[in-house]
Amino acid sequence: MSLPFQFKRFLVEQCTGVHPVGTDGVLLGAWADTTQARTILDIGTGTGLLALMLAQRLEHQSDFSIHAVEMLPVACACAQGNFARSPWPGQMVVIEQRIQDFATTTGVRFDLIVSNPPFFSETTRSPDPNRRQSRNAMTLGVKDLLETAKHLVAPKGRFCTILPYREAQFLQEQGALAGLYCTRLTNVFSRKGKPVERLLVQLERNPYRYIRTDLIIQEPGGAYSNDFRELTASFYANSR
Numbered sequence: 001m002s003l004p005f006q007f008k009r010f011l012v013e014q015c016t017g018v019h020p021v022g023t024d025g026v027l028l029g030a031w032a033d034t035t036q037a038r039t040i041l042d043i044g045t046g047t048g049l050l051a052l053m054l055a056q057r058l059e060h061q062s063d064f065s066i067h068a069v070e071m072l073p074v075a076c077a078c079a080q081g082n083f084a085r086s087p088w089p090g091q092m093v094v095i096e097q098r099i100q101d102f103a104t105t106t107g108v109r110f111d112l113i114v115s116n117p118p119f120f121s122e123t124t125r126s127p128d129p130n131r132r133q134s135r136n137a138m139t140l141g142v143k144d145l146l147e148t149a150k151h152l153v154a155p156k157g158r159f160c161t162i163l164p165y166r167e168a169q170f171l172q173e174q175g176a177l178a179g180l181y182c183t184r185l186t187n188v189f190s191r192k193g194k195p196v197e198r199l200l201v202q203l204e205r206n207p208y209r210y211i212r213t214d215l216i217i218q219e220p221g222g223a224y225s226n227d228f229r230e231l232t233a234s235f236y237a238n239s240r
Contacts, residue, residue: 007235009056010086012047015078019046023217024162024198025116029053030231031186031200032114032160039108041152042068043099043115044140048079048092050114053235055088066092067110069102099140099148109154115161117145142171146178149203153180159203162188168199181207187214 002014005021014020029050034040034057042051045068058064068083070076076096083092095102117140142163149159159180163171172182184202189195200215216225 006237007052007056008237009235010052010082012049012052012082013078013085014047015074015081018072018075018078021047021049025049026053026232026235027188027198027200027215028114028116028160028162029057030235031162032112033158033184033202034058034112037112037158038064039110039112039154040064040066041108041110041113042066043113043145043148044117045070045079045094046075046116048082048094050116051079051092052082052086052088054112054114055086055092056234059088064091067095067106067108068092069095069097069099071096071098100144103148103151106152108152109157110152111154111157113149113153113157113159115145115149115159117142117161117163142167143174146171146174146180150178150180153205155205157204158183160201162198162200165196165199168201171201171203175203176207179205181205183207183209184211185213187212189214189216191218191220192216 002020005012005014012021030053032054034054037058040054045051048068051066051068055066068079070079073096076094079094083089083094153159175181180203182201183204186200187196188198188200190197215227217228219225
């Protein structure tokens with residue numbers, strides 16, 4: 001088991017076989033638009049990081065609920081423990097189920113759907129079987145993700161995710177064909193002058209707005225950039 005990851009308002013136990021806390025998840029949890037969000041869905045919750053970050057951001061309102069869907073029993077147990085130790089245990093629930101099955105059984109439509117999805121290819125596989133299953137694109141592909149998001153997102157809801165460049169481009173193309181349009185996009189660079197490493201993408205049913213920004217994570221000397229510090233300031237337990 002990896003060491004726990006301490007945030008300002010909550011602790012994330014990083015359980016064996018469950019994908020650990022990483023920059024992608026932190027970026028998405030801090031970036032996703034929570035405006036007027038009451039019902040939230042976290043697809044493939046893992047440790048529960050995204051759900052916990054969103055709970056912190058929404059704690060000023062009492063009527064939010066977060067459904068965290070996860071297919072791996074070990075990850076479900078990990079997330080349940082992290083939720084139970086958090087300040088918001090009554091407003092988060094873990095559901096052990098494939099998201100494709102959950103989509104056909106729930107009657108809830110969500111104001112905000114988030115996912116830090118699998119994107120390992122067949123030739124880039126984790127040696128750990130649980131990690132491999134939770135992070136391999138064969139388990140949940142972009143088209144599956146889009147289909148479930150389209151079915152579960154509320155009419156004015158948002159679907160937010162983070163992906164490598166190629167997969168994010170494919171998501172936008174397929175999303176438009178499915179009636180989910182990119183309305184907000186952030187290019188994520190590790191350092192200035194480097195290629196885009198990730199894209200933060202927001203899809204909605206309404207195509208009539210588009211916001212595009214860039215985010216650089218580190219300065220040339222290795223320090224975190226001001227933009228990264230500002231985005232994540234509510235979560236890190238130190239100044240980073």
